[in-house]
Amino acid sequence: MKEKVREFKKNQIIEEAIALIYEVGFHPATMDRLCENLQVTKPFLYSYFDNKHALLVEIYDRLMAMTAEGINKIMEQRALPEDKVFRIAEYLTRVNIDYQSICAIYVQEEKNLSSEKREEVQALQGRLDDHLTALIEQGVKDGVFEVEHPRIAALSIYSMARWTLRWYRPGRLTSEQIGQQLGQYALNLLQYKKR
Template identity: 35%
Template sequence: MRDTVKKNLKEEVASYKRQRILEEACHLFFENGYERTTLDSVADCLDVTKPFIYSYYANKGEILFDICQTGIQLSLKALNDALALEGTALSRLKALVESVSRIVIEEQEYIVVYLREEKNLEPQKINDIRQLRNEFDHKLAELLAEGVTSGEFDVENTLLTAISIGGLISWTANWYNPSGKWSVTEVVMHAIQLVMSMVKIR
C-alpha cells in the first residue's frame, strides 16, 4: 500500500511537471512562433535547466505534438459527452457546439498553436493528429445523420457539413479577443445560431 502511494505521488508530480512545460512552451509558441522558440527560452521561463526539460521530452517536436493533441482530445471528450446525453439530435448538437466552443476559447493558445504549427510535426505525428480530427468529424457526421433520419435536420452531405462545423468552431481561436467587444457567452451563442442555420432545423 505504501509503495503504491509513493508511486502515485511520483506520477502526479511528473504529470504536473510535464504540464508546466507544456503550458510555458505553448505560450511561447503562441507569442513567438514554434521555429523562433528554443528549449533554452522555455527553460528560462520555467527557471529550470534544459536537461530538466529533456528528462520529460526528447525534443521540441514532442512538446508540439502534445500541445496539438490537447485541444483535439478535449473537443473529442466534449463530443462524446454530448453524444451520451439523452434527448434529441438537436439538443445534443447544441450541447456539443456550446461545449466545444467554450473549450476553443478557454484553450485558445493550444488551439492556435495547433492550427498554425501542425505543419512542423513529423509526418507520422501529423497523421496521428489528423486521425483524431477525423474521429471528431465522423462522429459529428453520425449525429447529423441521426438528425436527418429523425426529421430534425435537412443536410445533404453530413460529413462535409460536420467538417465545416468543426472548422467554424476551431477558427474562433484565431480571432477571439478576451478583451474585445464580445463576451464568451455571446460568441458561443452566435456559434450555435450559425450551426443551426447550417443544418436547417425543421
C-alpha cells in the first residue's frame, strides 16, 4: 500500500511539472514554483526528485516508453506494411494530440538534457525511424508504395504526426478522427496502390 501511495504522489508531481514546464518553459519552472503549485515543502519534493533535471529525464522516459511500446505493438502485428504504416501514423498523431503538453516538452526541451540522455533519446528515435523505413522499403518491394527515398518518407510521416501538437485545438474533430486522416495522408505520401 505504501508503494502505491508513493507512486501516486510521484505521478502528481510529474503531472504538475509537465503543466508548469509546458506553460513557462524549463528554466523558469523552478522547484520553488513547483512546490508552490503543489502546496508541498521542498524536502517533500526533493524526497522524490534530486532536481528539476531529474524531473525532465522522467518526463522524457515516460513519453519514450509510451511511444516505443505503441509502435512495437504495431510492428509485432501480423499485418501488411501499408496497414502498419497507417496504424503508426494514426498512433503517433493521437499521442501528440492526447498528450500535447508532454510532447511539446519533448520537442522543445531536448537541449536541457545531459549529452548522454540526448544520445539515448536520439538512439531511440533512430530505431523508430528504422522500423518505419523498413516497412516502407517492404511496401516498395511489394509494389504497393512508390517512393524514391524511404528514409525521407519515414521522417516526413513522423514530422506530420508530431507537429499536430502545434496546431491542434479541441473542436470539431477528435484525435481519433485526425489520426485516421493523417494515416491516410501517410499512405498518399507513399503513393499507395491497393493490392
